[in-house]
Structures are given as C-alpha cells and as structure tokens.
Amino acid sequence: MKAYKLPQAAGIGSLTLLEVPTPQPGRGQALVRMRACSLNYRDLMVAGGRYARGSVPAGLVPLSDGAGEVAAVGAGVSRVRVGDRVAGIFMQSWLGGQIGPEDHRSALGGAIDGVLAEYVVFDQEGLVHLPDAYAFEEGATLPCAALTAWHALFHQGALLPGHSVLVLGTGGVSIFALQFAHAAGARVIATSSSPEKLDHALALGATDGIDYHATPDWQDAVLRLTGGRGVDHVIEVGGAGTLARSLQAVRLGGTVHMIGVLTGQAEIDPMPIMRRSLTVRGVYVGSREMFLAMNRAIAFHDLHPVIDKVFPFAEAPAAYRHLERQAHVGKVVIRVD
Numbered sequence: 001m002k003a004y005k006l007p008q009a010a011g012i013g014s015l016t017l018l019e020v021p022t023p024q025p026g027r028g029q030a031l032v033r034m035r036a037c038s039l040n041y042r043d044l045m046v047a048g049g050r051y052a053r054g055s056v057p058a059g060l061v062p063l064s065d066g067a068g069e070v071a072a073v074g075a076g077v078s079r080v081r082v083g084d085r086v087a088g089i090f091m092q093s094w095l096g097g098q099i100g101p102e103d104h105r106s107a108l109g110g111a112i113d114g115v116l117a118e119y120v121v122f123d124q125e126g127l128v129h130l131p132d133a134y135a136f137e138e139g140a141t142l143p144c145a146a147l148t149a150w151h152a153l154f155h156q157g158a159l160l161p162g163h164s165v166l167v168l169g170t171g172g173v174s175i176f177a178l179q180f181a182h183a184a185g186a187r188v189i190a191t192s193s194s195p196e197k198l199d200h201a202l203a204l205g206a207t208d209g210i211d212y213h214a215t216p217d218w219q220d221a222v223l224r225l226t227g228g229r230g231v232d233h234v235i236e237v238g239g240a241g242t243l244a245r246s247l248q249a250v251r252l253g254g255t256v257h258m259i260g261v262l263t264g265q266a267e268i269d270p271m272p273i274m275r276r277s278l279t280v281r282g283v284y285v286g287s288r289e290m291f292l293a294m295n296r297a298i299a300f301h302d303l304h305p306v307i308d309k310v311f312p313f314a315e316a317p318a319a320y321r322h323l324e325r326q327a328h329v330g331k332v333v334i335r336v337d
C-alpha cells in the first residue's frame with residue numbers, strides 16, 4: 001500500500017510517498033481502508049517541525065483526521081464490522097472523562113502515526129461510526145476541528161440559545177463553531193481577513209461580520225454590536241496576535257475558549273482576566289464520548305461541513321500548500337483513491 005511519511009519535519013517538501021507493507025489487524029483491532037483525510041493547521045506545524053518539539057517521531061505518517069471503511073477485523077472485535085464507515089478519534093486513548101497525560105501520547109499524526117495512508121490499523125476503541133448521511137470526505141473533517149468547536153461550546157462552554165459567540169477567521173475550527181452555535185440558537189459574530197469570506201460566514205448564519213484588516217480594533221466593533229456588553233464566548237484560535245483583543249471583546253464574566261496559536265505564542269497581561277472576572281479555558285480536541293454526542297447533533301440538525309477543496313491522494317503536498325495560503329473557508333480534504 002501507499003503511505004506518506006515525514007522522514008524529517010523540514011516543511012511540506014518533506015512529505016514522502018512510499019510503498020510500505022499493508023498492516024494487519026491484531027486482537028481487538030480493525031483495518032480501515034482510508035477513503036478521505038482532512039488537514040488542520042496543526043499538520044502544517046507538524047510538517048514544519050513546529051509542533052510539540054521532541055514528541056513527534058521521525059518517519060511519522062502525518063494527519064489526525066481520516067474516514068474510511070473497515071476492511072478486516074482481528075479476533076475479539078465487537079464495536080465495528082467489515083464494511084462499517086468510520087473515523088478515527090484524535091487521541092486514540094481518550095474515550096471519556098477528563099483528559100490524562102497518556103491521552104496526549106496517543107494523538108494521531110503527532111505522537112503516533114496518523115492516517116495519510118491507504119490502510120490504517122486502529123484499536124476498535126479508537127473508532128466512531130460516521131453520521132449516516134455523510135460522505136467520506138465529510139466524515140474526514142470531524143475528528144479535530146469539529147470536535148474542538150463542539151467541546152468548547154457545549155462541554156465546557158454550556159452554550160445557551162441567545163448567547164453570543166465570536167469566531168475568529170473562517171478556518172476549520174471557526175466555521176464549525178459558527179455552524180454549531182447557529183444551530184443551537186446563538187448569535188454569531190465572525191471576523192475575517194476578507195469581505196468575500198465574511199459573506200460566506202453570513203450565508204452560514206453569522207449575524208455580523210468584521211473585516212479585521214479594515215477594522216484592526218475589532219474588539220471595539222464587537223462591543224458596539226453587542227450594545228457595549230461583549231460576547232458570551234470567544235472561540236480564540238489566534239493566540240498572541242488576537243488574545244488581548246479577545247479579552248476585551250468578551251463580556252464581564254464571559255469565557256474565552258483558548259484553542260489556537262495561528263499568530264504565535266506570547267506572554268499575556270493577566271489584569272483584564274482578573275478585573276473582568278473572565279474564564280480563559282484551554283481546549284484540546286475532545287473525547288470519544290464527546291464525538292458521539294456531536295455526531296448525534298450533526299445527524300439531528302443535518303449539519304454538513306464546509307469543504308473548500310478536495311485534492312487527490314497523489315497531490316497531498318498541494319493540499320498542504322492550499323491550507324498554508326489561508327485562502328480557504330472551512331476544511332481542505334484529500335481523497336484517498
């Protein structure tokens with residue numbers, strides 16, 4: 001079978017397509033024929049050697065997110081059957097409850113081999129069934145970006161109808177957060193680098209869009225739009241370049257869900273967190289239990305991911321470059337054909 005590997009993490013050019021033996025499922029394991037994978041910003045960091053330095057092994061099969069069909073099962077497998085349509089969970093060992101240190105060591109496409117291959121063996125516990133109405137390309141978008149947004153809003157955020165949510169930019173996590181919050185009856189304010197992308201966000205249900213290039217003090221625009229109160233939740237994916245403004249855009253006692261570092265890492269001033277009684281909470285993807293809850297909501301609301309572009313397997317490096325250009329809205333997918 002064919003698989004991509006990263007012999008060194010020296011950039012997208014390091015991606016190497018290799019012919020390797022097809023793995024076989026052992027006891028409790030399932031062999032999945034991968035049909036589609038999706039990219040996350042993390043995958044650019046992994047390929048460039050910028051992700052959790054020291055914890056990513058050389059020769060890694062990259063990507064956390066993929067969907068496919070079960071091709072064979074080992075002895076003792078009861079959770080899935082041959083032919084089932086499944087996706088792998090981001091942290092293979094985080095099934096429910098609180099996250100533990102061992103879960104970090106089970107993250108696909110980071111600590112352990114990922115899914116950019118024609119066949120992948122998973123422990124049966126590390127799989128979930130796709131929503132029935134989902135194509136493989138859609139299912140492949142769920143494990144990281146969708147689940148992170150879901151976890152932030154509903155497991156730690158306790159989002160209610162009538163709450164307001166600020167999403168930063170129109171990448172994978174932010175667009176899923178927009179869709180989930182809108183479906184739950186919340187008001188969504190979106191920022192973006194481009195008016196065209198903001199139009200897309202408005203079409204998906206955002207009530208307001210702010211161009212952060214034209215309006216660099218976008219936190220003031222958020223306050224104006226909310227009558228001076230601020231939003232209940234911020235889906236904070238920007239990191240150093242956006243966090244100080246996010247702390248101003250959120251209401252007194254509101255929550256900043258700390259998810260990403262698109263603009264890098266930096267020290268922050270703790271004063272606004274204290275004076276404004278804010279909750280700033282880190283989110284690291286989510287558990288299998290959360291994934292199953294999310295899939296029930298997706299099926300009930302018939303929600304579908306926004307897929308910007310699908311690339312063939314042979315052009316995986318081009319898919320990475322497309323994500324790196326940040327011209328996309330939502331998700332970038334690789335079809336494994």
Ligand SMILES: NC(=O)c1ccc[n+]([C@@H]2O[C@H](COP(=O)([O-])OP(=O)(O)OC[C@H]3O[C@@H](n4cnc5c(N)ncnc54)[C@H](OP(=O)(O)O)[C@@H]3O)[C@@H](O)[C@H]2O)c1
Nearest residue numbers: 040041148169170171172173192193260261262284285326
């Ligand atoms: N903690 C977790 O579990 C977790 C899970 C998933 C992702 N993440 C992190 O979350 C971040 C987003 O990941 P992703 O996969 O959704 O990324 P992505 O799809 O690559 O999103 C990139 C988009 O972010 C927007 N953006 C870039 N700079 C921005 C800025 N200064 N202000 C506002 N928006 C900006 C741009 O959209 P516009 O052009 O519309 O502005 C850009 O197209 C990354 O740092 C990633 O590592 C964390």
